[in-house]
Amino acid sequence: QSALTQPPSASGSPGQSVTISCTGTSSDVGGYNYVSWFQQHPGKAPKLLIYEVTKRPSGVPDRFSGSKSGNTASLTVSGLQAADEADYYCGSYGGSNNLVFGGGTKLTVL
């Protein structure tokens, strides 16, 4: 399975919204409603932000939201804060208990 496609970088000013895309195929993103998003700060382990396309684990602010259309999923971060500056990865179920990650997007808060 090939990695999902994410833009390498994204940016926004504090208070603004930014959307990160994640494009796969009908064998992963488009075929299942199992898309997740992870946040990783430098030197830290990844943290689950979104699962099953739109669901947030407890403790994740509602400023983080997910959506999907066809083979492309998106993560929107609203009300950008300095602490949101991190790398973001999407992940999609690909059948047979497999997962495939995106290449990652570095989010810069200007």
Place this chain on the structure above:
Amino acid sequence: EVQLVQSGAEVKKPGESLKISCQGSGYSFSSYWMGWVRQKPGKGLEWMGIIYPGDSDSRYSPSVQGQVSFSADKSINTAYLQWRSLKASDTAMYYCARRGYEKLDAYDVWGQGTMVTVSS
């Protein structure tokens, strides 16, 4: 508190063997799939595969199939990632991550990572 604690950093030579561990606590270890994720220096996350500690059923990504093996000892709530012959290209941070109960994409608890360095 649900947590995963991984073994410490390793420095090995090419051709050596290695087994790193991931111990879970605060939940029913045998009942949750455990994934392994590789992150090479300066690169993104790569899903390596997954094991169900209850019966050691495992799935491997094509990129690591035959290169590594997963195991688990449910009596001590510990999952393992093992290499028989390390290569320099295995140098990476390795994370274990619990997959949420009956959730196919929700890796909700992560270990702190084990850095493996392979160098002659």
